[in-house]
Amino acid sequence: MRSLPEVHGSISVPHDAGFWRRLFAFVGPGWLVAVGYMDPGNWATDIAGGSAFGYALLSVVLLSNLMAIILQSLSARLGIGAGMDLAQACKQQYSRPVSFVLWVLCEIAIIACDLAEVLGTAIALKLLFGLPLVTGVCITALDVFLILALQRYGFRRLEAFVAALLIIIAGCFAFELAWAGPNWADAAAGLVPSAQIVTNPLMLYIAIGILGATVMPHNLYLHSAIVQTRAVGEGLARKRDALKMATIDSTVSLGLAFFINAAILILAAATFHVAGRTEVADIEEAHQLLAPMLGVGAASVVFAVALLASGQNSTVTGTLAGQIVMEGFLEIRLPMWIRRMITRGLAIIPAVIGVVIAGDSGATQLLVMSQVVLSLQLPFAVLPLVAFTGSRRVMGEMAAPKWLLVVAWLIAAVIVCLNCWLLWGLVSG
Incomplete structure (x- = not known):
């Protein structure tokens, strides 16, 4: 059974053309992958980290992004090399x-990610239009029709839609940073890791939340499938060329994701931390404070527009990932709208319960918690991915080289150790 059979090999590749034309044919999957690295869950962890600890956690954002680049290249290698x-x-x-246990864990990760998208979109609707948070949560169920409408026009159009929203988000944060005027020397110093990240329990909790929000488990499943939308053809040379182009695509796209994640944290550090507002960890509170603290009335509106674009973008990729996971593990193929409503329903229920019990202030706590859950699921996607891409039995001549495997296993070890540390901290209080 092919991955995403309705679009498998549907995009032609000009194999005999020059570098730039071949690269353009492969541009797209990286944009879809990058979406998962800047969803509303990232906003909560980045705002909390920036307001509480200034620029110190920028190093975590950078390291997480570098890990993501390596892991996503392995994901593309699996899809292209092993088919x-x-x-x-x-x-x-x-x-x-x-495989059943792995499927269950992956579904939990997708639900946790969808929970972040639901809450992020609902918060954006409240900030822009004054809708109650519970109402906004319920409205997010309707975005399944957006997915269905986009799919009617082909996979290339869906990629273009996602890219357009990413450009809007990046543009919004470029304006925010210009208004905030951060201390760029301090920001550059924040790119160097500090031992305090591991020794300070609260900093470690937020750092692991950033890791979970950045390296998304379901993105590894997603990327390995959507690279197969290109008609790569047979032959080792064509597969290697396709892998090179797909890796460039994902690396450049994840570079944009790093800019956006870093921009959110820098904005929180430059606006809230320097003013002594280290307790700001709520997206709504950040929205309310941006305009008066920056002295620019449009700052809050631009912030909310970027949040809404982020939530809608994540909806597209979350739906695709859910379809890939269910079809790949269970070989069950459901209509897209049914699959989407099941996943979204499982996210809406805890979102509504959390908002009703904890009030609007509980939404951000749910966002951060969802990212920690994603981080805990991450080893169960990373370890199989590294094992498969290093196996000649699975990959043949497309198996990853030894240096790349060493780096990948080190990344996997870091992820496992950080998760064990987090679990121990949660158990021991």
Whole structure:
């Protein structure tokens, strides 16, 4: 069974053309992947980190992004080299009980991600139009029709829609940073890791939340499938060229994701931390304070527009990831709108309960918690990915070189160790 069979190999590649024309044919999947690295969950963790600790956690954003570039290149390698997405590879290589557990864990990660999208979109609707948060949460169920409308026009149009929203988000934060006027020397110093990140429990909690918000488990499944929308053809030379182009595409796109994540944290540090407002960890509170503290009335509106674009973008990729995971692990194919309503319903229920019980202030706590849940799920996607891409039995001549495997296993070890540290901290209080 092919990954995303309705669009598999649907985009032609001019194999005999020059570098730039070939690269253009592969531009797109990286944009879809980058969306997951700047969804509303990132906003909550970046705002909390910037307001509480200034620029110190910029190093975590940078390291997370570098990890993401390596892991996404492995994901593209699996899709192009083995012709399988990560879910299909797990089903093929592992026993039924193991693959079932991995499917359950991945579904939990997708629901956690969808929870962040629901809350982020609902908060944006409240900030822009004054809708109650519970009403906004319920309205997000309707975005399934946006997905269906986009898919009617082909995968290339869907990629273009996502790219347009990403450009809007980047433009919004370029304006915000110009208004905030951060101390760029301090920001550059924040790119150097500090031992305090590990020794300070609160800083570590937010750092792992940033890691979970940046390196998304479902993105590894997504990327391995959507690179197969290109008609790569047979032959080792064509596959290697396709991998090179796909890696350039994802690396450049993730560079944009780093700019946006860093911009959110820098904005919070330059606006709130320097003013002594270290307790700001709420997206709504940040929105309310931006205009008076920056002295620019449009700052809050631009912030909310970027948040709404972020939530809608994440909706597209979350839906695709859910389809890939279910089809790959279970070989069950559901109509897109049914799949979307199931996932979104499972996210809306805890969102509504959380908002009703904790009030609007509980939304940001749910956002941060969802990112920590994503981080805890991450090893169960990373470890199989690294194992498969290093196996000649699975990859043949497209197996990852030894230096890349060493780096990937180090990344996997860091992720596992940080998660164990977090679990120990949560258990021990």
